[in-house]
Amino acid sequence: MTVTPDIAEIGFIGLGIMGQNMALHLQRAGYRLHVYNRTKSRAGSLIAGGAYWHDSPGAVAANADVVITMVGYPADVEEIYLGDDAIVANAREEAYLIDMTTSEPSLAVRIAEAAKARGLHALDAPVSGGEMGARDARLSIMVGGAQEDFDAVEPLFDIIGENIRLQGGPGAGQHTKMCNQIVVAGTMLAIAEGLTYAENFGLDPTEVLDSIGTGAAQSFLLTALGPKMISGDFTPGFFVHHFIKDMGIALKEVEKIGIQLPALRTAEGLYKKIAAEGAREEGTQALIKAYRRT
Amino acid sequence: MTVTPDIAEIGFIGLGIMGQNMALHLQRAGYRLHVYNRTKSRAGSLIAGGAYWHDSPGAVAANADVVITMVGYPADVEEIYLGDDAIVANAREEAYLIDMTTSEPSLAVRIAEAAKARGLHALDAPVSGGEMGARDARLSIMVGGAQEDFDAVEPLFDIIGENIRLQGGPGAGQHTKMCNQIVVAGTMLAIAEGLTYAENFGLDPTEVLDSIGTGAAQSFLLTALGPKMISGDFTPGFFVHHFIKDMGIALKEVEKIGIQLPALRTAEGLYKKIAAEGAREEGTQALIKAYRRT
Numbered sequence: 001m002t003v004t005p006d007i008a009e010i011g012f013i014g015l016g017i018m019g020q021n022m023a024l025h026l027q028r029a030g031y032r033l034h035v036y037n038r039t040k041s042r043a044g045s046l047i048a049g050g051a052y053w054h055d056s057p058g059a060v061a062a063n064a065d066v067v068i069t070m071v072g073y074p075a076d077v078e079e080i081y082l083g084d085d086a087i088v089a090n091a092r093e094e095a096y097l098i099d100m101t102t103s104e105p106s107l108a109v110r111i112a113e114a115a116k117a118r119g120l121h122a123l124d125a126p127v128s129g130g131e132m133g134a135r136d137a138r139l140s141i142m143v144g145g146a147q148e149d150f151d152a153v154e155p156l157f158d159i160i161g162e163n164i165r166l167q168g169g170p171g172a173g174q175h176t177k178m179c180n181q182i183v184v185a186g187t188m189l190a191i192a193e194g195l196t197y198a199e200n201f202g203l204d205p206t207e208v209l210d211s212i213g214t215g216a217a218q219s220f221l222l223t224a225l226g227p228k229m230i231s232g233d234f235t236p237g238f239f240v241h242h243f244i245k246d247m248g249i250a251l252k253e254v255e256k257i258g259i260q261l262p263a264l265r266t267a268e269g270l271y272k273k274i275a276a277e278g279a280r281e282e283g284t285q286a287l288i289k290a291y292r293r294t
Numbered sequence: 295m296t297v298t299p300d301i302a303e304i305g306f307i308g309l310g311i312m313g314q315n316m317a318l319h320l321q322r323a324g325y326r327l328h329v330y331n332r333t334k335s336r337a338g339s340l341i342a343g344g345a346y347w348h349d350s351p352g353a354v355a356a357n358a359d360v361v362i363t364m365v366g367y368p369a370d371v372e373e374i375y376l377g378d379d380a381i382v383a384n385a386r387e388e389a390y391l392i393d394m395t396t397s398e399p400s401l402a403v404r405i406a407e408a409a410k411a412r413g414l415h416a417l418d419a420p421v422s423g424g425e426m427g428a429r430d431a432r433l434s435i436m437v438g439g440a441q442e443d444f445d446a447v448e449p450l451f452d453i454i455g456e457n458i459r460l461q462g463g464p465g466a467g468q469h470t471k472m473c474n475q476i477v478v479a480g481t482m483l484a485i486a487e488g489l490t491y492a493e494n495f496g497l498d499p500t501e502v503l504d505s506i507g508t509g510a511a512q513s514f515l516l517t518a519l520g521p522k523m524i525s526g527d528f529t530p531g532f533f534v535h536h537f538i539k540d541m542g543i544a545l546k547e548v549e550k551i552g553i554q555l556p557a558l559r560t561a562e563g564l565y566k567k568i569a570a571e572g573a574r575e576e577g578t579q580a581l582i583k584a585y586r587r588t
Contacts, residue, residue, distance in 0.1 A: 105495075128505075128506065128509035128510055128511070129509045129510070130509075130510065133509065139509075140505055140506065140508055140509045142505045142506075163504070163505060163508050163509075165501060165504060165505045167497055167498070167501055167502065167505065168496065168497060168498075172496075172497060175491070175492075175495045175496075175497055176492075176497060176501075176502050176505050176506070178491055178495075179488040179489070179491050179492045179497070179502050179506055179511075180488070180505070180506040180509065180510065180511045182484070182487050182488040182491050183484045183485060183487070183488035183506060183511035183513075183516065184484070184510050184511050185484065186480055186481065186483045186484020186485070186487055186488070186557065187480065187481050187484045187511065187513060189480045189483070189484075189556075189557035190476070190477045190478070190479065190480020190481045190483075190484065190557060191477060191480070193476050193477070193480055193555040193556075193557050193558055194473040194474070194476040194477035194480070195473070196553065196555065197469070197472055197473050197476050197544065197547075197548065197553075197555065198469075198470070198473045200548070200551055200553055201399075201469045201472075201547070201551075202462065202466075202469075203461055203462060203466060203469055203470060203473070204461070204462075207459060207461055207470075208461065208470050208473050210457070210459060211422075211434055211436045211457060211459045211461065211470050211474070212422065212434065212436075212470070212473055212474040212477060214434055214457050215422035215423045215424075215427065215433075215434045215457075215474065215514070216422055216423070216424065216474065216478050216514055216515060216532075217422070217473075217474045217477035217478050217481065217514075218513060218514040219477075219481060219512060219513035219514065219515075219516075220509070220510055220511075220512040220513065221510060221513075222477065222513075238510075250491065253491075253495070254491065254494070257494055257495075259490065259491075259494055259585070259587075260585075261487040261490065261491065261585075262483075262487075262560045262564075263480065263483035263484060263487055263557050263560060264487055266556045266557060266560065270556075291553070291554075291555075293553075
């Protein structure tokens with residue numbers, strides 16, 4: 001791992017569970033961090049480790065060679081990049097702007113264009129791997145942008161992830177993440193329906209998982225979330241409301257070009273149903289609730 | 295692995311790709327085989343190895359301590375077990391009858407009752423793992439029946455599989471296999487939809503698989519069949535028409551008790567569509583065709 005010598009100061013905006021873990025790895029690797037988060041208390045351990053707090057995204061950008069963002073919704077991304085006192089308007093000359101939020105491909109394109117107009121380098125780089133992947137620096141990072149920009153910041157990606165790929169121009173990282181979320185959505189339906197069958201026909205669902213988990217039905221999600229569906233442990237690993245956001249982005253994209261993805265559509269409908277019934281802040285394994293008769 | 299001493303002669307009916315491989319393992323383990331298949335030529339290598347050919351399922355049953363069946367459709371299972379000159383009517387006293395076909399749970403119950411009435415021991419024991427699992431003796435075997443009957447023939451299961459579980463009484467093996475097929479159906483939708491998105495948004499689907507195949511979207515099927523979907527290699531591992539049969543059984547069961555499994559329903563519809571358009575004898579990865587605009 002080589003570190004680009006002229007990157008010393010990194011701005012990090014968005015210190016949720018994912019962002020905090022990612023920022024911590026960069027701090028431990030020796031970079032000086034400039035941080036901002038809507039809730040300042042979440043920056044505590046980073047500040048204790050030497051990070052500088054700033055009161056706005058623009059102020060972070062003014063102090064950093066690279067700005068990394070990991071926020072919640074596309075509207076947040078738009079505000080911190082393109083709003084008043086925002087990143088693009090305040091960034092240092094030639095700075096790299098990396099949005100790692102799962103967000104809209106078309107917004108990534110707009111940010112890339114606005115950045116380019118100011119001589120900045122923008123990349124969209126959403127991740128997969130969840131809290132555990134962030135903590136263990138084993139994230140998959142799906143990148144959209146220019147090859148030379150990717151090359152320049154790849155050493156930073158190497159610090160927080162391990163499967164790092166440039167997928168195309170601006171927006172391609174987000175599109176790739178949409179593929180990931182579409183596969184996840186269908187797989188969640190698959191698991192919930194298989195377990196629903198088991199429960200309804202008097203089988204022991206745990207024994208069923210033990211039988212089917214090693215063959216053609218095997219998946220990361222079956223192993224990770226199947227047992228939680230069975231036991232009713234809906235503690236969030238990945239929030240229902242964030243997943244609904246992601247599926248909404250994907251559906252908006254496919255509607256634009258007129259293709260049908262019925263499993264994705266079904267998954268979004270069922271997740272909205274359980275969200276309306278109180279599962280917004282639960283983990284995605286709460287999908288099983290949509291199948292259980294009350 | 296201990297071999298029950300009073301099982302010496304095994305009848306094996308149904309010598310397709312799966313059945314031939316399973317029978318071969320039993321022959322190599324030292325059992326004398328009695329075989330029948332609709333197409334006699336498929337018995338060639340087993341006969342060369344010392345197996346006895348018989349002209350009917352009933353004749354096989356009359357010569358065996360254990361009869362194993364691995365045929366195509368529930369109608370075949372019903373005919374060879376319950377028809378004239380069939381297994382139940384001709385089996386030796388106290389014989390074990392093991393149907394390893396993926397078939398209807400309710401038929402498994404009927405066979406078990408008919409067997410019991412004659413003092414025979416029936417088990418339903420469908421498998422997962424496909425041709426490779428059968429060849430390598432690494433099948434998952436999902437068993438329904440009485441504990442003592444399972445215990446008596448488990449040494450035989452150990453010869454052909456490695457994840458072998460009694461899931462409950464008669465029919466429970468078939469119900470467990472339905473869970474497996476439901477999870478497979480949803481996962482196939484997931485993969486086909488994710489790749490459809492990739493293809494439609496100008497991504498390199500192979501690069502996308504490399505990005506998403508190690509994280510939350512990971513599954514056996516994504517790795518095994520995703521590349522075949524991309525390259526258009528529809529060579530059958532598991533036939534479309536067999537999968538349609540399995541999904542039909544599962545849907546018939548869930549209709550009986552009034553639960554909704556929308557992903558399973560969607561998968562069945564799309565598979566029937568591609569089957570009608572010529573993909574009956576192709577592998578299940580041909581699902582991608584249902585999403586490609588022609």
